[in-house]
Amino acid sequence: MNRSKYLYLLVLTVAIIAPIAIEFVRGNYRWQLLPALSCGLVLAISTLVLFKFKIKLPLLFSIAIGLGLIGSIASALLSYLFPVFTFPTPTGKYSVGTTSIYLVDRSRRELCDPANTSNRSLVIQVWYPTTDTSGIKAPYLADPLLIPSGTFSHLGLVKTNALLAPPIATAATPYPVIIYTPSWGGYRTDNTFQTQELASHGFVVIGLEHPCSVPMAIYPNGKVIYGNLSSDYTSSDAAFTKLLQVGEAQLILRTQDIQFVLDRLPEIAKHKLFKNNFNLTQIGIFGHSFGGAAAAQACAIDSRLKAGINMDGLLFGSAAQHGATQPFLFMNSDYPRPTAADLRPPHHPHQRSQQTDAWGYEQRDRWFRQHGGYNLTLTGSAHMNFSDYPLRSRLNQDGGKISPQRAMAIVNAYTLAFFGQELRGQPAPLLARVTPESSDRQSTSSLFPEAIFENYPQPAP
Structure with a gap:
């Protein structure tokens, strides 16, 4: 050689x-x-x-x-x-800042505390507009304990677009506030693609994390509270029934958390980073999966919330039957309406899944008959396309055929249009009403052909 x-x-x-x-x-x-x-x-x-x-x-x-x-x-x-992925660059005129805040609700006990001696405590994440353009980028997973071992350990290397704790941008008018509530076992950062985008357009977004629901709730003093929610509802009729019962209990817990944060907003707004730049008369809420159910129920019971979005979540509580009077947008993954044949016994895992799909259609139909509203179906999408999860792996993170980046762009566009219209009074061509002559009441945006959008007028008194 x-x-x-x-x-x-x-x-x-x-x-x-x-x-x-x-x-x-x-x-x-x-x-x-x-x-x-x-x-x-x-x-x-x-x-x-x-x-x-x-x-x-x-x-x-x-x-x-x-x-x-x-x-x-x-x-x-x-x-x-399994990439060390980057988030889509926010499109608004502001840079994005973020910080976490620890809150204690002294009126409630922590249900997951084995000794039942501690008060209910929440760690919230705030994303907000800033004019700072340099600084330390916030990690996606804020605490080392949250970094998975093995296959997804690379998530510990992912950085967000948000800067750690810069001052809020000064503005002529205060910023509307939007609350984010995550999925069944979800964390406050699970929709970072969406919270960052909203903040870059001049919204303050507050992400909640619900102890007893997340696998690990981690507090500033190092305390950890573990959750043990099961997501099984298809293996048997008993599992199906139990999940529905647990869902109702979780709904009460989470709406109480939301109302507690609403109560504390005036105090949070006085934080040295925020300088009273919150518009506390214009507050919205959105959530993914079960977080969407919590958002809908919170709207139903609290008039401080002026608008809401449910992203691919089944409804629970009174909202499932009676809806809410606030403007409301449903975003749905691409699944067909089950037929009668799909729902016939014998019961099996696929049939139970079909049952919840059928309920979702029925609940939205009832809501629109009672209150009107907006309905967006994202063709080619699956349940997790309304979160960050498809970015984590190109193998299978429950995303559909649509690319994660494309789905995020569409979700962000409609989220901004909706909250801009409802919390700021801005014109929103994406939400334009379909003419009564249209029998199917569907409109496909030329910008987003994957989006099937329906606008249901509020019924006459």
């Missing part, structure tokens, strides 16, 4: 190991790089052995080259499937 071949091996070795070393120094090493690192080290050792002992077998040279390439390809593939 001539010197040029040794040089090829050396160059390939450096090309594989050097970028990994740089990532390690930056604190960005992740398990996806392990195949390339392992093969790179084997290649380095092989190069030294071949050179030192003047081994000239072409086969060994080819094996060494092939090993290096296989490791690099494997790491590239794994990094593609």
Whole structure:
């Protein structure tokens, strides 16, 4: 083997190991790089052995080259499937700031405290407009305890677009406030793509996290409260019934949390970062999945909320039967309305899932008959397309055929249009009323052909 071949091996070795070393120094090493690192080290050792002992077998040279390439390809593939992703850049005129605030509700006990001696406590996340353009970017997972081990450990390296704790941007008029409430076992950061976008357009967004619901509620003093909610409702009739019962109890707990935060908003607005720049007369709410149910129920029982969005959530509580009088937008994933045949016994997992789908259609129909409202169906989407989850892996995070970035762009556009109209009085062409002559009452936006939008007028008294 001539010197040029040794040089090829050396160059390939450096090309594989050097970028990994740089990532390690930056604190960005992740398990996806392990195949390339392992093969790179084997290649380095092989190069030294071949050179030192003047081994000239072409086969060994080819094996060494092939090993290096296989490791690099494997790491590239794994990094593609499990990326250290970036969030879409917010499109508003403001930069985004974020901070967390610890609140204690001294009127309630913490249900998940085994000793039942502590008060109900919440850690909320606030996203808000700022004019600062430099600073430390907030991590996606704020506490190291939340970083998963194994396959999704790379999430600990993900940064958001928001800056940590800059002052709020000064404005001529205070900013409307929007509350975000997450899914069944969701965290306050699960819709960061949406909270950042709203903040960049001049809204203050407050993300809630509900202890007893999330797997781990982590407090500033290091205390951890563990939740044990089951999401099984399809395995048996008993599981189906139990989930409905637990859902009603969770709804009470979460609406109490929402009302507690509403009560504390005047105090939160006085925080040194916010300088009383909250418009406390214009408050909206949105949520994903069960968070959408909590948003709807909160609107039904609290008039301080002026508008709400339910993103692909079944309704519970009084809102399931009677709705709410505030302007309301439903966003739905792309699933057909179950037929009578789909709902016939015998009961089985698919049939139970179909039953909840049918209830969703019935609940929205009833809401629109009683109060009017808006209905958006995102074609090609699945349940998790209304959250950050599809960004976490390209294998399966319950996203549909639509690309995660495209779904996020559409969700953000309609969210901004809705809250801009309802909390600021801004014109919203995306929400334009369908003419009465249209029998199917559907309108597809030229900007977003994947969005099937329906605008139901408020019924006459």
